[in-house]
Amino acid sequence: MTGPSGRPEQAGGAMPNRRLRLGMVGGGRGAFIGAVHALAARMDNRFELVAGCLSSDPARARASAQDWFIAPDRTYDDFQTMAQAEAARADGIDAVAIVTPNDTHHAICRAFLDRKIDIVCDKPLTTTLDDALDLVAQVRRTGLVFVLTHTYSGFPMVRQARAMVAAGELGAIRLVHVEFLQDWLAAPLEDQGDKQALWRTDPQRAGPGGCIADIGTHALHLARYVTGLEVEAVAAQLRSFLPGRRLDDNAQLLMRLTGGAEGTLLASQVAHGNECGLRLRVYGERGGLAWDQERPNHLCWAPAGCAAQTLSRGDASLSAAARRATRLPRGLTEGYLEAFGNIYADAAGAILSRRQGGRPDLEDIGLPGVVDGAIGIAFVEAALRSQQDRGAWVEISLAAGRI
Ligand SMILES: NC(=O)c1ccc[n+]([C@@H]2O[C@H](COP(=O)([O-])OP(=O)(O)OC[C@H]3O[C@@H](n4cnc5c(N)ncnc54)[C@H](O)[C@@H]3O)[C@@H](O)[C@H]2O)c1
Known part of the structure; x- marks a missing residue:
């Protein structure tokens, strides 16, 4: 079965006779990721985007809502009013996208969870582990759908890699190397008023982790998503290379993973020449895989004893999970926006399934959720403790089965 865009139908519930009504908090004029969510949805x-509190500045929130043709009576100055008013409407929103800086995620998520509204929230989940665990508890209590947009899990060739590991094609995993290298904070943009740099380098807004939370959690999730392994302990070196910067802009970690695997995680925002250099390499006893976010339509596969080969998005031989996430024939490139769209399509399926009385399992669908978010925050906290203890090994108390 194919959906309206031509891609295979997403997981979860059947098509209803209308679009799901989406609200958004954050994502006003000048913001980065909100517009991506709105397009992907x-x-x-x-x-359809029908309600919003799109900015912390009410005038900007109203002007931004007009850009998206959101009706004035569904344009809100604060998220509490929005949650209350939308929950009270017969045609209230079915789900809300939360695309604000990290320090606000917990309060905004609670406002909507408490009113039984499904959530798509951006990462990192929160700024403290207590807040993250509170959200896990609330999601479990309410049974609501909570999708965390670790975007890279939406790429077809990432889903292909995950399917190959799950099918045992690599055998037992020995090594996991993941890196997320960028260069956009190599200059002190926060001193030049750059909006995105300002909050990301401010511990009050970003939380106690800088680069480790901002992109290290993406790298962690990608490694966990593909391998199905949990990181049990880390030995971390974090630092800021720019004088006066209050949060880390570079992180390098050794990792011990479940099943005896080992690995490394590098995250940097000061590595000149790297734009969005997220790369994953996984080596098992029967073969190795490599994926590069900047060449996302390909996956390098090296079966033991054979030369490496390139698998291409759109190949007929790929897994059902990869084919389901594919929109265009091979050779026509797909990228970040389509991956985001895949997450929203699957989120729609999960929300519909829940509304029809099902209990959608995000893990089975291949969607990141609130537990993944809490594991990300536990990982950040462990890395920070290791750094304070001069790189000593620190165990991560939260692996998936233990939350
Ligand atoms: N998944 C990804 O690939 C990805 C990429 C970029 C950012 N992010 C995450 O998305 C979030 C936002 O990042 P960004 O770069 O878009 O930030 P941004 O600074 O560009 O935008 C944040 C927006 O939130 C609004 N806002 C802040 N507080 C608000 C409040 N209380 N009520 C309503 N609106 C409020 C701001 O006015 C602004 O419009 C962060 O958590 C970030 O880590 C994820």
């Missing part, structure tokens, strides 16, 4: 014609 529309991509498969499963959501």
Whole structure:
């Protein structure tokens, strides 16, 4: 079965006779990721954006809402009013996208969870582990859908890598190397008023982790998502290379993973020449895989004893999970926006399934959720403790089965 965009139908519930109504908090004019969410939500014609509190500045929130043709009576100055008013409407929102800086995620998530509204929240989940665990508890209590947008899990060739590991094609995993290298904070943009740099380098807004939380959690999730392994302990070196910068802009970690695997995680925002250099390499006893976010339509596969080969998005031989996430024939490139769209399409399926009385399992669907978010925050806290203890090994008390 194919959806309106031509891609295979997403996991979860059947098509309803209308689009799901989406609200958004954050994402006003000048913001980065909100517009990406709004586009991704529309991509498969499963959501329409009908309500919003799009900025912390009410005038900007109202002007931004007009850009998206959001009706004045569904344009809100603060998220508490929005949650209350939307929950009270017969045609209230089905789900909310939360695309604000990290320090606000917990309060905004609670406001909507408490009113039984499904959530798509951006990462990192929160700024403290207590807040993260509170959200896990609330999601479990309410049974609501909570999707965390670790975007890279939406790429077809990442889903292919995950399917190959799950099918045992690599055998037992020995090594996991993941890196997320960028260069955009190599200059002190926070001193030049750059909006995104300002809050990301401010511990009050970003939380206690800088680069480790901002992109290290993406790298961690990618490694966990593909391998199915948990990181049990880390030995970390974090630092800021720019004088006066209050949060780390570079991190390098050794990792011990479940099943005896070992690995490394590098995250940097000061590595000149790297734009969005997220790369994953996984080596098992029967073969190795490598994926590069900047060449996302390909996956390098090296079966033991053979020369490496390139698998291509759109190949007929790929897994059902990869084919389901594919929109265009091979050779026509897909990228970040389509991956985001895949997450929203699957989120729509999960929300519909829940509304029809099902209990969608995000792990089975291949969607990151609130537990993944809490593991990310536990990872950041462990890395920071290791750094304070001069790189000593620190165990991560929260692995998936233990939350
Ligand atoms: N998944 C990804 O690939 C990805 C990429 C970029 C950012 N992010 C995450 O998305 C979030 C936002 O990042 P960004 O770069 O878009 O930030 P940004 O600074 O560009 O935008 C934040 C927006 O939130 C608004 N806002 C702040 N507090 C608010 C409040 N109380 N009520 C309503 N609006 C409020 C701001 O006015 C602004 O419009 C962060 O958590 C970040 O880590 C994820």
